[in-house]
Amino acid sequence: MSDRLLDRIPLDSFGDVARLVLETPVYEWIRSGAGDEQSAIDNVAAFRRWRMRPHVLEDVSTVSTAVTLLGTPLEVPLLVAPLALQRVVDEEGEIATARAVAEVGAALIVAVNATTSVEEIRSAAPDATLWFQLYNWDNRDALARVVERAEAAGCRAIVPLVNTPIGVAHTPPRAGFRLPAGLSFGHFEESPGLDAGNTWSYLEWLAARTTLPIVPKGILHPDDARRAVNSGARGIIVSNHGGRQLHRAVATIDALPEIVAAVGESAEIYLDGGIRSGSDALTALALGARAVTVGRPVMWGLALGGTAGVRRVLRSIAAELAEDAALCGVAATSATPRDIVIRPPA
Ligand SMILES: Cc1cc2nc3c(=O)[nH]c(=O)nc-3n(C[C@H](O)[C@H](O)[C@H](O)COP(=O)(O)O)c2cc1C
Numbered sequence: 118m119s120d121r122l123l124d125r126i127p128l129d130s131f132g133d134v135a136r137l138v139l140e141t142p143v144y145e146w147i148r149s150g151a152g153d154e155q156s157a158i159d160n161v162a163a164f165r166r167w168r169m170r171p172h173v174l175e176d177v178s179t180v181s182t183a184v185t186l187l188g189t190p191l192e193v194p195l196l197v198a199p200l201a202l203q204r205v206v207d208e209e210g211e212i213a214t215a216r217a218v219a220e221v222g223a224a225l226i227v228a229v230n231a232t233t234s235v236e237e238i239r240s241a242a243p244d245a246t247l248w249f250q251l252y253n254w255d256n257r258d259a260l261a262r263v264v265e266r267a268e269a270a271g272c273r274a275i276v277p278l279v280n281t282p283i284g285v286a287h288t289p290p291r292a293g294f295r296l297p298a299g300l301s302f303g304h305f306e307e308s309p310g311l312d313a314g315n316t317w318s319y320l321e322w323l324a325a326r327t328t329l330p331i332v333p334k335g336i337l338h339p340d341d342a343r344r345a346v347n348s349g350a351r352g353i354i355v356s357n358h359g360g361r362q363l364h365r366a367v368a369t370i371d372a373l374p375e376i377v378a379a380v381g382e383s384a385e386i387y388l389d390g391g392i393r394s395g396s397d398a399l400t401a402l403a404l405g406a407r408a409v410t411v412g413r414p415v416m417w418g419l420a421l422g423g424t425a426g427v428r429r430v431l432r433s434i435a436a437e438l439a440e441d442a443a444l445c446g447v448a449a450t451s452a453t454p455r456d457i458v459i460r461p462p463a
Contacts, residue, residue: 118422120429128433129393131417131426135206139420143205145292147416151285152364156357160391163368167400167458172446180439181449186408187330187352187385189246189273192222193435194398194408194450197415197427198359198389199250199276199334201230204300206420211303214419215242217427221435226250226276226334226410229263234303239270248274250334253281253319256309263304264327275327276354277320279345280335282313285362317348324349334389335362337372339379346383352407353380356389359412370401377405395437399445402453 126134136144150157184194197218204210211225211233218225224246227235235249249267254260264275302308312319324331330351335358336342342353355373357366369390377386388406392398398409411434418426442450445457 118426120422120425123422123425123429126421128414128430131414131421131430135417135420139206142292142294146294147206147413149292150360150364151362154360154364156364156366156368157360159368160357160360160370161393162391163370164391164393164397164400166463167370167460169396169399169441169445170457170459171444172454172457175446175448177443177446177448179448180443181451182435182439182442183449184408184451186224186246186387187274187332189224191224191246191408193431193438194402195221195223195431195434196248196387196408196410197223197225197431198410198412199226199228199278200412200416201228202232202296202300203416203419204232205297206416207423209423210419211238212241213423214415214427215245215247216424217418217431218242219245220424220428221431223431223435224248224273224408227267227272229304230308231303232300235267235270235272237303247272248276248332250276250278251323252278252308253312253315254309255312257322259305259309260323261326264323264329266304268327268329272329274330274332274352275323276332276334277323278335278358279315279320279333280337280356280358280362281311282315284311317344320345320348320350332385332387336376337367337369339375342376342380342384342386346380350384352385352387354387354389354410355406356410359390370397370404373401373404373406392434395434395439396441398434398438399441399447399450399453400458402450403455403458405455407451 332352334354418430
């Protein structure tokens, strides 16, 4: 799709347009949530319960969206969530996404279930800020080997998924989705199983194996956030997997404030799930997130326009973030004050 055409599609219609170009099982694999999809629905809906309470007469002649994540400066407080199998929707897949991320000054969390290896992604996008997501594999030697590969490829953080003790048979079987013939995984030939016996010592084991910061993804409880920090986590991704695992899990924006209060300054907190606009991102920053991750909208952008599509998604969110920040009297989104959002009584 041409850039001109892409520019004419409102961001919130990307999913509907992608539905026209993707096979139904692929579209449903991306769109759907687990079970009755309540959690996936709530992630998005919960943002709509917050309202902005702007400050006025602040100097917002320039607005900066710059942020530093675990010591790495970025132009925008946005990360692409780990999204498996990106070559299913675009020929270049993860490489197209990495190039877009580098152009926008965001970061990409490479999924261990990627269809492109982290080495190939790095050589195609040398300037991209990359993190690397792990599954809780039951084979620690295999885990240690992919961590080494991620380190050697210049990733800046290791992101162990901690909310998948068991592999919930969620969307793929229902949607009828299968890995298309001709595509393969970038980091293994056959995936190890999942270890349902992992406890907090798993994070300690990881922290002892790498110099990279450990950033667990999938925490919703403030006590767990504290335990994660005590086990060596330097950052925490507040996430319910986009509502694709536990179908009645709390919306992530509702879980965020207590986690921020529990952890304080001892780790960086990132919000994953339901980010569809810059207004959502500003709400999350006001509630204490240092950055937000974007999942499904990136897959829609990738399906519609490869690098240009992902770039458009990230730029639209960043532009609206800057616009809303200006209207709220916030000149630097990294210092968004808590008091610009309120939750009116229902
Ligand atoms: C198509 C698709 C594939 C995903 N693959 C992974 C994955 O391999 N690893 C992972 O940690 N999360 C995966 N997720 C979850 C995302 O990282 C993220 O938590 C979720 O999409 C965030 O919600 P959002 O889509 O509302 O932004 C996937 C999500 C989707 C939609």
